[in-house]
Amino acid sequence: MGLPVHHMIASGPRPVAPFSHAVEADGWVFVTGQMPTDPAAPDAPLPEGIEAQTRRVLDNLKIVLGGIGLGFEHVTMARIYLTEFERDYKTMNETYVGYFTPDKLPARTTIGVTGLAVGALVEIDLVARRP
Template identity: 40%
Template sequence: MSQKTFVFTSDAVPPLPTFSQAVVSRGHVYVSGNLGCTKDLKIVEGGVQAQTRAALENLSTVLKASGSGLEHIVKVNIYLSNMPRDFALMNEVYLQFFDKEKMPARTCVGVVCLPLGADMEIECIAEIP
């Protein structure tokens, strides 16, 4: 039987009542989607680059609370509300957070809209070393 652990850290943006910040199961952590927002759920100003930075910093905080880290990510999913405008801008910031020789697998898709009017959202699956 599988044992799941639900992750919560007050150092990260609090989750809405409908999901957890992350769930640990069978040596992996599944991190819920992160918007580029503050702890009081206000989207950060500065467009997709500022939101990407804030979302990845929050993702890193949740991973750390789970016993993992950005370097242990195996899969990332990114959602952009304006793919043509924001793909390259988002990638500029994204590349600052990962070793270029050890990039995780990734999917990036365009969506009609995101919660709170965000430009981007990111989620991941990581190993727990």
């Protein structure tokens, strides 16, 4: 077993805390939870509503995965954090599912939380496996 590889993606979102975008160990890739910030305008206001924020988070995850040569087809597990679970769960799911092949969805946990960084409504982290 080699040392973990820490990835920072130049085109990726600006970190909102001290972390690597992803850390890889023995073919497993752990992608830090992403926020709905725009990599091209990190100080801009967050998108309005759960659908727009979920899309931005998933687009940010796509940037991180793509930066290390992976895609959503390599994702084995997703964890989703929602600040308004009851209100946003259905819409978030409708948006989320469009990023994956329907019969190849990753394992998943969704958690209601009292708050997220930058006032976000949603955060998603991933575990992926390199082929």
